[in-house]
Each structure stands twice: as structure tokens, then as C-alpha cells.
Amino acid sequence: MFCVPQMSQLSITNLRVSIGEQEIIRGLSLAIPKGEVHAIMGPNGSGKSTLAKVLAGHPDYKVTSGEILMDGENIMELAPDERARKGLFLAFQYPSEIPGVTIANFLRAAVQARMPEGEELEATDYYARLYEKMDLLEMDRSFTSRSVNEGFSGGEKKRNEILQLAMLEPKYAVLDETDSGLDIDALKVVAHGVNVMRGPGRGILVITHYQRLLDYIIPDHVHVMVQGRIVRSGGKELALELEEKGYESYEEVKTTAREPALA
Amino acid sequence: MVKEASPLEIERNVGNFAYPETHTHDAGVGLTEKTIHFISDIKEDPDWVREFRLKAYKTFLSKPMPTHWASKDLEAIVFDNIRYYLSGGTQPKRNWEDVPDDVKRTFERLGIPEQERKFLAGVEAQFDSEAVYSNIKKAVGEQGVIFVGSAEGLKNHPEIFRKWFGKVIPVGDNKFSALNSAVFSGGSFIYVPPGVKVKHPLQAYFRINAENFGQFERTLIICDEGSELTYMEGCTAPKFNTATLHSAVVELVAMKGAKLQYITVQNWSSNVFNLVTKRGIAHEDAEVKWIDCNIGSRLTMKYPGVIMKGRRARGEVLSIALAGDGQHQDTGAKMVHAADETTSNIISKSISIGQGRATYRGLVQIPKHLKNCKNNTECDALLINSTSRTDTYPAITVRGTGNSVQHEASVSQVSAEQIFYMQQRGLTEAQAMSLSVNGFVNDLVRQFPMEYSVELKRLIELEMEGSVG
Numbered sequence: 001m002f003c004v005p006q007m008s009q010l011s012i013t014n015l016r017v018s019i020g021e022q023e024i025i026r027g028l029s030l031a032i033p034k035g036e037v038h039a040i041m042g043p044n045g046s047g048k049s050t051l052a053k054v055l056a057g058h059p060d061y062k063v064t065s066g067e068i069l070m071d072g073e074n075i076m077e078l079a080p081d082e083r084a085r086k087g088l089f090l091a092f093q094y095p096s097e098i099p100g101v102t103i104a105n106f107l108r109a110a111v112q113a114r115m116p117e118g119e120e121l122e123a124t125d126y127y128a129r130l131y132e133k134m135d136l137l138e139m140d141r142s143f144t145s146r147s148v149n150e151g152f153s154g155g156e157k158k159r160n161e162i163l164q165l166a167m168l169e170p171k172y173a174v175l176d177e178t179d180s181g182l183d184i185d186a187l188k189v190v191a192h193g194v195n196v197m198r199g200p201g202r203g204i205l206v207i208t209h210y211q212r213l214l215d216y217i218i219p220d221h222v223h224v225m226v227q228g229r230i231v232r233s234g235g236k237e238l239a240l241e242l243e244e245k246g247y248e249s250y251e252e253v254k255t256t257a258r259e260p261a262l263a
Numbered sequence: 264m265v266k267e268a269s270p271l272e273i274e275r276n277v278g279n280f281a282y283p284e285t286h287t288h289d290a291g292v293g294l295t296e297k298t299i300h301f302i303s304d305i306k307e308d309p310d311w312v313r314e315f316r317l318k319a320y321k322t323f324l325s326k327p328m329p330t331h332w333a334s335k336d337l338e339a340i341v342f343d344n345i346r347y348y349l350s351g352g353t354q355p356k357r358n359w360e361d362v363p364d365d366v367k368r369t370f371e372r373l374g375i376p377e378q379e380r381k382f383l384a385g386v387e388a389q390f391d392s393e394a395v396y397s398n399i400k401k402a403v404g405e406q407g408v409i410f411v412g413s414a415e416g417l418k419n420h421p422e423i424f425r426k427w428f429g430k431v432i433p434v435g436d437n438k439f440s441a442l443n444s445a446v447f448s449g450g451s452f453i454y455v456p457p458g459v460k461v462k463h464p465l466q467a468y469f470r471i472n473a474e475n476f477g478q479f480e481r482t483l484i485i486c487d488e489g490s491e492l493t494y495m496e497g498c499t500a501p502k503f504n505t506a507t508l509h510s511a512v513v514e515l516v517a518m519k520g521a522k523l524q525y526i527t528v529q530n531w532s533s534n535v536f537n538l539v540t541k542r543g544i545a546h547e548d549a550e551v552k553w554i555d556c557n558i559g560s561r562l563t564m565k566y567p568g569v570i571m572k573g574r575r576a577r578g579e580v581l582s583i584a585l586a587g588d589g590q591h592q593d594t595g596a597k598m599v600h601a602a603d604e605t606t607s608n609i610i611s612k613s614i615s616i617g618q619g620r621a622t623y624r625g626l627v628q629i630p631k632h633l634k635n636c637k638n639n640t641e642c643d644a645l646l647i648n649s650t651s652r653t654d655t656y657p658a659i660t661v662r663g664t665g666n667s668v669q670h671e672a673s674v675s676q677v678s679a680e681q682i683f684y685m686q687q688r689g690l691t692e693a694q695a696m697s698l699s700v701n702g703f704v705n706d707l708v709r710q711f712p713m714e715y716s717v718e719l720k721r722l723i724e725l726e727m728e729g730s731v732g
């Protein structure tokens with residue numbers, strides 16, 4: 001990874017995060033260069049969602065040390081919306097419901113928020129793009145007039161997250177357990193939506209509990225996260241190995257593991 | 264919009280910002296019989312009006328403050344410190360240059376036309392759009408519609424005015440209706456003849472006529488048999504009023520088969536006590552509908568009502584109240600069923616932000632001897648942050664069988680997770696909050712005329728920006 005310039009990666013160095021007295025992320029380093037898809041796998045409670053939310057700037061978590069750079073810029077002091085407008089996207093494990101606000105209006109506000117001041121979003125262009133992305137994700141047009149996530153099934157919520165990803169075209173996307181709640185057909189559709197988004201201008205971090213998703217979104221690198229640390233990194237075959245052996249061996253290793261070297 | 268409630272002392276002539284002023288007809292401060300005579304003299308009231316005022320003044324004095332059921336904050340009103348009359352030509356004047364920048368920006372954001380901005384900021388005594396006004400007057404005048412100020416109404420159309428004036432809302436209804444009856448000036452008088460359907464909402468007049476921005480306006484609207492009218496009051500621009508007490512009385516009469524809709528969107532600065540009595544009578548097959556949006560003020564007390572007097576009459580109140588930090592919106596509705604097969608509908612939505620407080624009071628009466636009456640009441644409260652407070656006091660008195668009542672209430676929160684979710688999509692905290700609030704009122708606002716819903720949406724955005732700081 002030496003060859004990747006700071007300017008085109010999302011890099012996390014020696015990150016430590018606590019909530020209350022409890023330390024959840026305990027010295028984590030990771031770099032996601034543009035053009036690559038990285039996967040983080042780990043057991044429940046290992047701190048994967050915490051990492052995702054800390055990247056996005058969630059106010060509940062306290063970063064006690066470490067650094068997060070996006071294209072070389074320290075984003076630690078930025079508000080969540082500033083990070084988002086700079087090109088960071090998080091597909092939530094548990095997306096919030098926003099009663100009364102339609103998907104169309106919500107996304108429109110989000111797209112508008114990325115435009116220079118004084119510029120107005122052209123309604124017809126907007127709807128053309130929205131429908132195109134919905135078709136890609138095999139979503140019914142009637143979705144646009146439903147309130148964001150309200151009364152959605154688990155699968156519909158996840159699809160809606162990927163729709164937003166597709167519309168907002170971020171530089172870096174973190175997908176937190178996007179596979180949970182999806183049946184196999186829906187999983188394929190969503191994975192396709194993500195694969196379309198892959199490209200040289202975008203870094204993607206896929207967080208998952210199961211190997212299954214990685215059959216469809218094939219990662220360039222796989223990292224194993226246990227108890228707030230990355231305990232092993234490897235290629236896509238690592239996912240298969242984990243599927244077979246589980247995380248147990250790592251959970252024993254954790255007490256003796258040294259800080260994982262990134263580079 | 265100023266967020267802080269003013270200290271308890273009520274300032275007489277100074278609103279949220281100061282400016283030089285000149286008054287030629289000024290009743291001075293405080294309220295005595297002399298003040299009433301002063302007002303009656305200037306307005307050249309007929310004797311019956313003068314007597315009406317004097318009697319109302321006595322009623323006002325005899326009535327206690329309704330602090331036993333309403334807010335103790337009412338005690339902060341010092342009646343002796345208030346100025347009860349400033350004549351038309353004596354509206355305060357100031358230079359546009361003296362208007363603070365943030366006020367100017369607010370007008371700009373609300374898209375208020377240049378001329379109106381000046382007027383609203385108190386720069387111009389009389390907003391000169393006589394042309395617009397006379398066009399409206401001409402158009403409706405050809406249909407026989409009377410549309411004048413209340414002073415002109417009582418002078419030139421006593422036969423209609425007197426018949427209904429003070430009949431829908433008796434002087435002694437409450438302390439503030441009595442106060443208004445004693446010192447009223449300004450407001451509108453409208454009469455729509457039988458069968459006339461006024462196409463466009465009557466509104467412009469209110470926006471441009473200085474007198475109607477008075478503290479104690481009095482409006483009386485009569486829709487004769489089978490006629491239709493929509494009337495719009497107020498404006499979403501914050502009123503940089505000099506007055507800290509606003510106490511209006513609005514009476515509506517819908518004769519057989521008439522339809523009357525009264526829309527209010529008001530945005531008060533946070534030093535104002537806004538204590539308003541609004542009520543309508545619906546005769547057989549008639550409909551009275553109140554759409555009422557209250558934003559700002561220190562304390563608003565307002566419970567629009569409908570008395571359904573004739574068979575199959577309908578009453579409706581749709582209201583939105585937004586209580587910002589330090590503000591109290593005490594609003595609701597009153598539905599009095601007085602004939603068979605009458606139906607009423609109340610939908611109330613309140614939003615409380617920070618220390619803001621919203622109270623809903625509903626009163627629905629269906630006496631025992633009536634048949635097939637229906638009421639539907641929905642009150643929803645939205646809290647933005649945990650210190651907000653909301654109370655509901657529905658008083659539904661339904662007697663007899665054969666009548667049906669449905670009541671639903673909900674309280675929801677804009678959670679930190681929701682805000683974070685929206686921020687993650689690139690919206691600022693303020694944008695996220697205003698989107699949530701707009702979502703909350705959305706189904707109600709959809710029933711408003713287009714122009715008003717757009718203004719309301721912008722206004723909510725501004726309010727949220729202010730509350731995030």
C-alpha cells in the first residue's frame with residue numbers, strides 16, 4: 001500500500017474509540033484506496049458498526065486517539081454533514097425512519113445539499129436519474145412517495161440505502177451489514193447495485209458478519225475484526241476460510257495479538 | 264426572530280428593535296373610561312358603539328385573569344403599561360437603513376416583495392398599493408360583496424353589522440374578548456350576498472392595510488345563504504410589532520348552505536402575548552373551517568370554535584403550532600354541536616423545540632337530545648429535544664347514544680439518530696430538523712392553499728436555523 005498516495009484513500013490510523021468507560025475500538029489502522037473494495041468481517045459486538053459510525057462522525061462516540069484522513073484531509077473535527085458532503089457515505093445497519101418525508105423529497109434535499117449555493121436542482125433531470133437508479137435496484141416507482149423507511153421491511157430498508165448510495169455517488173462508501181435481512185434474490189440485486197458503483201474513483205468498505213455477501217461483491221482485501229482490532233488481513237480467500245473455521249481461533253489470539261501492522 | 268422571551272416588564276412602544284416614532288393621535292398608556300371616550304371620539308363612533316365599549320370595559324374589569332386554568336405567565340401583562348390606541352396616520356416611522364440586517368435577510372428569505380418588506384418593517388406608514396386593493400374591491404364589489412374595514416362597516420352597513428356584531432362571541436366570553444370589545448380598532452368587515460361564490464381568497468387587503476395590523480382588531484364576516492368565501496389573515500413575515508399584547512376577536516357567520524374558510528398564518532416575535540378569540544356559527548348545511556398556524560409569541564392562547572346551529576352543519580379546525588425556545592403555544596379548538604347530524608373535525612399538530620411548550624385544549628359538546636352527530640379529534644405533538652413539554656387537555660362531552668366520537672393523540676420525538684441519519688446524507692442539522700418538522704405537518708399542509716404551504720415551509724426552515732444557532 002506504499003504506492004497509494006495519501007491523496008486518494010480513506011485512511012484510519014491507530015484509532016481508539018470509547019463510549020462511556022468502555023473502549024470499543026482499540027487501536028485500529030486501515031486504509032481504503034480509491035478503486036478498491038475492502039471487507040471487514042467479524043463477530044457480533046466486535047465494533048464494526050462503531051467503526052462505521054465513527055467514520056461518519058456520530059456524536060455519541062469519543063475518539064481518544066488516532067486519525068482519520070480522507071484524501072489526505074483530517075476529517076475528525078468535521079460535522080457529520082460536512083463529511084458527507086465531502087464524499088463519505090454510510091449505508092446504515094439500522095436505517096432511521098423519517099415519518100412524513102418522502103424518499104423523493106429526502107433524496108432531493110440531499111442532492112441539493114451537494115450543489116453550489118444558488119444553484120437549483122432541475123426537477124426533470126433529478127427524477128430521470130432517480131428512476132434510473134430505482135430500475136437498477138428493481139424498486140417500484142411507488143417507493144418515491146413513501147416516507148423514508150417508515151413501515152419498510154428489512155430488505156426494503158437496505159435497498160433504500162443502496163438507492164441513496166447510487167444517487168449520491170460518494171468517494172467512499174461504508175456498507176454496514178447491507179446483507180442482513182435480504183433473501184437471496186434481493187441480495188443479488190443489491191450486490192449488483194453495489195458492483196455498478198465500483199470504479200477507480202471510489203473506495204468501498206463492506207462490513208459483514210457472513211461470507212455470503214462476498215460471493216456477490218468480491219472484495220480486493222478482507223480484514224478480520226475482533227474486539228476492536230484488525231487481527232488479520234488477506235485476500236478474498238480469507239473470507240472462505242472464516243466461513244469454515246469461524247472466528248474462535250482469533251478470539252483466543254486477541255490477548256496475545258500485537259498491534260497489526262498496516263503497511 | 265428573537266428567541267429570548269423579554270423580561271417581565273412590558274415595553275410600551277419598543278418591539279424587538281427601537282426606532283424614532285411620532286404619534287398624533289395617541290391615547291397614552293393605561294386604560295380608563297377616558298381612554299374609551301378618546302377612542303370613540305377619534306373614531307366618531309355612533310352612540311351604540313360607545314356604549315358597547317363602555318359596558319365591555321366594565322366586563323373586562325370584573326373578569327379575573329384565567330390563570331386558574333391557563334398559564335401564570337398572563338400575570339406578566341401590566342394593563343397600565345399598554346398603549347390602547349394609535350391612530351392610522353400615526354404608525355411609527357423609521358428608515359429602511361435603520362432596520363437591522365437580520366430582519367432584512369428574513370424578509371428576503373421569505374420572498375416578501377420589496378414594498379411589503381418596507382411596510383412590514385414599519386418603514387412606511389401606509390403601504391401604497393391602492394391599485395391592487397381597489398382591483399380586488401372592484402372585482403368582488405361587482406358581485407355585491409362588501410369588503411371594508413370594520414370601522415367603515417359599522418358606519419355604512421349598520422343594518423348587517425349590528426345584527427351580528429358581538430353575537431357569535433359575547434363581550435363577556437372571556438377577559439380578552441371583553442378587552443377587545445372595549446378598545447377595538449381595525450380588522451375587516453365582509454358580507455357575501457346569497458349564492459355568491461368568491462373565487463379568489465380575500466387576502467391582499469389584510470396584508471397591505473396598516474390598520475389591520477393593530478393590536479385589537481375586530482373582524483366580522485357574514486356569508487349569506489349558499490355563498491362561499493375563503494379569507495386569509497396574516498403573513499408569515501415576523502411582525503416587528505411595537506405592541507406586546509395582541510388581542511383580536513374574529514366572528515364568522517355562515518348562513519344556510521354557506522361555506523366559509525378562514526386561514527391564519529402568524530409569526531409573532533417572542534415578546535408578544537397573543538390572546539385571540541375566534542368563533543363561527545354554522546347554520547343548516549353550512550360549513551365553517553378554521554386553518555390556523557401559530558408560530559412564535561411568548562404566549563399564544565387561541566381556540567377557534569364552531570357552533571353548529573343548523574342540521575347537517577359542519578365545523579373544522581386544522582391547526583399547527585410551533586413553540587420555540589421560551590415560547591408557549593396554548594391552542595386548541597371548540598366544537599359545539601347544537602343540531603342533529605352535525606359533524607366536526609379537529610386536527611391539531613404541535614411542535615415544541617428546546618424549552619418550547621405546546622398545550623392542546625379541545626372542547627367538544629354534543630348534548631343528549633341530539634342524534635347522529637360526529638366528532639373526530641386528532642392531536643399530534645412532535646418534540647425536538649427532551650426538555651420540550653407538551654400537554655393535552657381534551658374535554659369531550661358527549662351525551663346520548665347515536666352520536667359518535669373518535670379521539671386520537673400521539674407524541675413523537677425527533678431522535679438524535681434521525682438527525683444523524685439525515686446529516687449523514689449531507690443535510691445540516693437545521694435542514695434535518697426542518698425536514699422532520701415539515702414531514703410531521705405534511706399531511707395537514709397539503710390541504711392549505713399552495714402559496715401558504717410554501718411560505719409555511721420556508722418559515723419552518725428559518726425557525727429551525729434559529730434554533731440550531
Ligand SMILES: Nc1ncnc2c1ncn2[C@@H]1O[C@H](COP(=O)(O)OP(=O)(O)O)[C@@H](O)[C@H]1O
Nearest residue numbers: 019024042043044045046047048049050051060
Ligand atoms: N451507543 C452505544 N452505547 C453503549 N454501548 C455501545 C454503543 N454502541 C456500541 N456499543 C457496544 O460496543 C460494542 C460493539 O458494538 P458494535 O459496534 O455495534 O458491534 P458490531 O457492529 O461489530 O456488532 C458492543 O459491546 C456494544 O454493546
Ligand SMILES: [Mg+2]
Nearest residue numbers: 048049093177
Ligand atoms: Mg453492527
